[in-house]
Amino acid sequence: MKKKVLSAGLVVFTTCVSLILLWAVLVLTNLPDVSILRHYRPAAAAEVIDRDGNIIAQYYDHKFRIWVPISGLPDAVIQAIVTAEDDTFFGHQGINYKATWDAFVLDVKKQRFARGGSTITQQMIKNVFLSREKTLGRKLREFILAREAEKILTKHQILEIYLNEVEWGEDIYGIEAASRYYLDKHASELTAPEAALIAGMLPNPLYFNPFKRMEKARGRQERVLFNMFQARLLTEGEYRSALASPIKLRNESSGRFVFSAIIAGNGKTCYQKVLESVLLSEYGELGLYRQGLKIRSTLDKKLQQHLTAWVDQEKVKETGKESGPYLPDSVMVVSEEGEIRAIVCSSNEEEVRFKLESLGPPFDGYDISSVFPDSISADEVVRTGGGGSQESGVKSEE
Structure with a gap:
């Protein structure tokens, strides 16, 4: 009887050990190759910089x-x-x-x-x-x-x-x-x-x-x-x-960095959607959302913010709603010496001109033209800069 108990116990023990070993083998099968960590780079956001080096847009996919x-x-x-x-x-x-x-x-x-x-x-x-x-x-x-x-x-x-x-x-x-x-x-x-x-x-x-x-x-x-x-x-x-030491947190309205519009597909202002559409045509989703590009533009952040805020105010007056992340049928392009300084999601050239004049020099002397968003080609928007980084210049000279 004692031998039978010992024998049964040995069978149970052996079975348990075998199951544990089998589980360990299954768990450790096809382990990732850690050698890729030597040159590892996770997906990173693209940043669009204005002519003075200020960030005006950031594009990424899921993770900023x-x-x-x-x-x-x-x-x-x-x-x-x-x-x-x-x-x-x-x-x-x-x-x-x-x-x-x-x-x-x-x-x-x-x-x-x-x-x-x-x-x-x-x-x-x-x-x-x-x-x-x-x-x-x-x-x-x-x-x-x-x-x-x-x-x-x-x-x-x-x-x-x-x-x-x-x-x-x-x-x-x-x-x-x-x-x-x-x-x-x-x-x-x-x-x-x-x-x-x-x-x-x-x-x-x-x-x-x-x-x-x-x-x-x-x-x-x-x-x-x-x-x-x-x-x-x-x-x-x-x-x-x-x-x-006091802690000063970021202020969304006056911060150095853009965060109200960084989520891919959501929350972008109209001009950021227009710019995104042009950049996607050049880089595709992989390039724009994951490769950490630094894209230099000829846009003027200060002017762009003024005009975007004005358009939003006008939109609220007309409809009671803020402008959303949409691609309009046409936009007003504000330019200086052939370089675009702002993209305005408005079709009323007279009102845009009045707004520019109210801002005073040098903005009141800028040119205005109406264009279709999809008519802005990648060749007009993007140029390759030195050092491997990418620079974009809307209507820029080569």
């Missing part, structure tokens, strides 16, 4: 991202991110085993996935290769790939991919997009308290959104700053100064 090299980021950004997300980052080989064990114990107690315990390397792997599903299979793949990534990439290469890939809110991806969206500045301009605010959002950027929950965001910022102080990354004076 502007790639930035880690070499252009302040030390405070790196320190805040590592302190907030993985303070052992520079000491491990992809896995923090203690944090993983602590997370496992907590998950067992809570009987759910209560804590992740993932390193920055693991998060980078998940963001690039894997889904967000919380399963043991995905976690195992994440472990293996993180270890492999650490063998072929430097810590700064891993950080660079992570900082450009991670989500910072709805449609906002990467440190540059986050800096522009929340603080109206380039990531290269972030101070220590600003970097701590941005880094503190990462556990849950929707919940810690400073536009909606500044008190919660501030609490996270203070925690990151304290940890930076404890790690001797900030002196006591710098720490206290950072705590007292």
Whole structure:
């Protein structure tokens, strides 16, 4: 009888081990090739620049991202991110085993996935290769790939991919997009308290959104700053100064960067739709929405904003509704010496002329003509500039 029990137990044990091994083989079959990370570049938005270097339009598909090299980021950004997300980052080989064990114990107690315990390397792997599903299979793949990534990439290469890939809110991806969206500045301009605010959002950027929950965001910022102080990354004076530093969030109406019209297919102003149509004919969706083009135009942001706001006001007066993202039958083109300075979604030349005259010099001397949006050819709009970047100049001279 005893032998039968032992025999049955051995069969059960062997079966369980075999099933576990089979599961592991299936999970680890067809793992992604981490070597592509050596030259990895995620999809990035195209930016249209006016003649003075101001951004007047941004086009992307699903994710708004502007790639930035880690070499252009302040030390405070790196320190805040590592302190907030993985303070052992520079000491491990992809896995923090203690944090993983602590997370496992907590998950067992809570009987759910209560804590992740993932390193920055693991998060980078998940963001690039894997889904967000919380399963043991995905976690195992994440472990293996993180270890492999650490063998072929430097810590700064891993950080660079992570900082450009991670989500910072709805449609906002990467440190540059986050800096522009929340603080109206380039990531290269972030101070220590600003970097701590941005880094503190990462556990849950929707919940810690400073536009909606500044008190919660501030609490996270203070925690990151304290940890930076404890790690001797900030002196006591710098720490206290950072705590007292006010945070100035982006103002949509007066910000440097355009965000009311960045979502592909939604929310664009009329002139941005016209410009988008022309650029699509040249670059296609892949080029315009994913390849991070910098497109220089001859448009004048100040004039364009004046005329767009005026058209919107007139539209509200006539219909009670604001103008939407549509392609009109015809537009008025305002130009100076053959270069287009603004695209006006109005067919009333007399009213456009009156508006220009009310703005005074030099706008009152500009030429006006009516054109069909689809008559503006790519040859008229786009020219190739030096250094591999793309420049667009509507009616520009070669």
